[in-house]
Amino acid sequence: MAYKQSSSTVTNDKNLKAAEIRLQPVSVTRKMAASLPGLRAQAEEQGLRIHHLGAGYPHPEVTDPTSFLEATNRWFAHLRDVDGVNDRDLIPEYLREMYAYTDTLGPLSPRNSFATVYGADWGLAMDPARLIPTVGATGGIALLCSTFERPGQALAYITDAPTYAGFLARSTLNQNAAIYSVDMDAEGPDPAQFRAQINQAREDGYFVPFYYTVPDGHNPAGFSFGAERRRALLKIAQDERVLVVEDAPYLYISYADPSERPMPFMTLDPTQTVHLFTGSKIGLPGPRVGFAYTEAVVEIADGEMVDLTDLLLTEASADVLFQNPHALRSFEALLRQDDGSIRPSLWPVAEEKLAIYRENRRILLDGLEDELGQFRDRFHWTEPEAGFFSVFTFKQADVVTDDAFIQKFVERYGVVVVPMYDFYPDDARERNGRAGLNQLRLSFCFSESTGPSRRLELTEAVRAFGQAVKAESGIS
Ligand SMILES: Cc1ncc(COP(=O)(O)O)c(C=O)c1O
Incomplete structure (x- = not known):
């Protein structure tokens, strides 16, 4: 897929005229x-x-935090035992880390734990170095949008009709963005219209970075996409070189028999998908923990191919810069058993x-x-x-x-x-x-x-x- 740096930057004076700002x-x-x-x-x-x-x-x-706090305390006690204390001031290492600047990827241990447990649940060997912490799924949406907004091109996003209000709110903050939506039936979006909308947006002069969707427990459409429909959509996304941004807050809030759970796009092709995980529904919303995961490679201005993870990371470092290590370390408690060992599954x-x-x-x-x-x-x-x-x-x-x-x-x-x-x-x-x-x-x-x-x-x-x-x- 092509992510071209635009040479024509949008002029500020034109953009800032109050009368022209679309509120x-x-x-x-x-x-x-x-x-x-x-x-x-x-x-x-x-x-x-x-x-x-x-x-x-x-x-x-x-959302009663009692058991979450108990698990966090147990996990921190375990870390204290394992990491030991610093000779100089008797502060355990994990605490020192939690109150210091961290980096844009946050501490390694929560990413390692998450990659192991989530990867096992969804049958994917996840690379912890590709897990970019986000401020919930909302932060993941914002990160994706701002990354593609950066070159100043006119953008068109493909999404479902209806779609998640938070995505519309964030994506259309950009006055150079348009939405091309796809109608849905009981299995998901119409594949023919999906392809047609990508082509139409391109004909209309837009760069189409991704298709945003919520395939499991769609908010607000109230259903999950069928497995065959997912494959049909993915094939089109691959043919057309458009990323699938899969917002997955309800992946585990599933009522389907385990043998009938459709697999997320991430597992079908992680090189075509950006998967947005959030801890808000399986854990608690307050700590605002999320991860964006992708194995996609995209083309930038001079034809160079780069890992999308690197672009997202650059964007994140210009935005949040330092993740909240305390939130990430607390979230890690969910991924650990009482004795501190890693959970086999989040189910x-x-x-x-x-x-x-x-x-x-x-x-x-x-x-x-x-x-x-x-x-x-x-x-x-x-x-x-x-x-x-x-x-x-x-x-x-x-x-x-x-x-x-x-x-x-x-x-x-x-x-x-x-x-x-x-x-x-x-x-x-x-x-x-x-x-x-x-x-x-x-x-x-x-x-x-x-x-x-x-x-x-x-x-x-x-x-x-x-x-x-x-x-x-x-x-x-
Ligand atoms: C589809 C969808 N995306 C994102 C969110 C927000 O997620 P978070 O709390 O992780 O920001 C929600 C929550 O309602 C949602 O339904």
């Missing part, structure tokens, strides 16, 4: 979060309870979270079936094989799930859901003026209460949603 609109999810306290007050005034099917956050039951760690999410998913799907199963000709909902979301579709033409609809859902029924239309890039909405305007994103990851109250709360939320849908659809 980023506020996303629907942010608007929702901001308006929620007011809506909640209104609903409560009418004696309604608020039912959460909107928030995409990890559940409080799996048992995931299982602690999965127990909650699996149950929540069942409550959502069973509740939808109970309330709306007999109206499948009118409604459709995805059954996610991974992740936090199901997409609910009104098949009849007269329901429009715009902001007013969402507000009405809270005011009349106390049900908080997220509209889908905002997740569709502009070009998808130009192709289809109704894109997402008959869909809602239902999330089953979050509720305010825990244990039996969580089950009850979610059961009631799904029931309230089903009844609201029926009322709005004229079903008595």
Whole structure:
């Protein structure tokens, strides 16, 4: 793939004219979060309870840091024993390292541990020297975008319709970037349109650095791509020399039978893929640990071929420069067993979270079936094989799930859901003026209460949603 340094740099005075700056609109999810306290007050005034099917956050039951802190303390005690203390001031070496400047790759040990465990889980011999620490997957997206923005060329990103709001927010901060999106069916993006969009973007004069996607537990589309579809997309990406940036927060939040889990793009061709790992869902979001991994080689301006890892590392060193060694060392505790030895797999760690999410998913799907199963000709909902979301579709033409609809859902029924239309890039909405305007994103990851109250709360939320849908659809 070609990553050419542009000779025409964008002139600052032109770019900085306030009138010409295209300001980023506020996303629907942010608007929702901001308006929620007011809506909640209104609903409560009418004696309604608020039912959460909107928030995409990890559940409080799996974000209790107690066991994480215990594991971290055990791991640090182990390091103290193994590393010994410095003769001069009796400070253990690992502590000295944690409070000193580190380098852009962060300490070696967490990368070694991660490469061993993650590599074993996904059948890939990962090179720890290629693991670039990022500030969560969000940091990975930002790193990729800023690396390709650097030469100042007009860029086009290929992505799914709908796609992750955080990707749209970051990629379109660049005023020289365009989004070319690809419509999806139940298996994933349409391969023919994928190729056509790459070609169209090139014809329109853009450099196409990568295709961004979330193949497992797609946020917001609420499903995982089929194995065959992944291969078809990868073949096109290889033919067209476009990287696949695979954002993988829900890889371990998987409900599929182990024998049926589709393999991530990284395992199919690490030389064509940039894999973004985050510790936010399998661990905790606060420490903001993530890694970008790729074995891709790209062409730079003078035809020279360089490791993309080196470009990403250069970009990272100009950005964060020093990783947070404490966060990385704490994250390493997740990769270690009680005696300090390396874990054979991360799946048992995931299982602690999965127990909650699996149950929540069942409550959502069973509740939808109970309330709306007999109206499948009118409604459709995805059954996610991974992740936090199901997409609910009104098949009849007269329901429009715009902001007013969402507000009405809270005011009349106390049900908080997220509209889908905002997740569709502009070009998808130009192709289809109704894109997402008959869909809602239902999330089953979050509720305010825990244990039996969580089950009850979610059961009631799904029931309230089903009844609201029926009322709005004229079903008595
Ligand atoms: C697809 C996707 N990418 C990235 C993120 C953010 O990940 P992180 O917390 O690691 O920044 C999320 C979280 O909601 C997500 O759904």
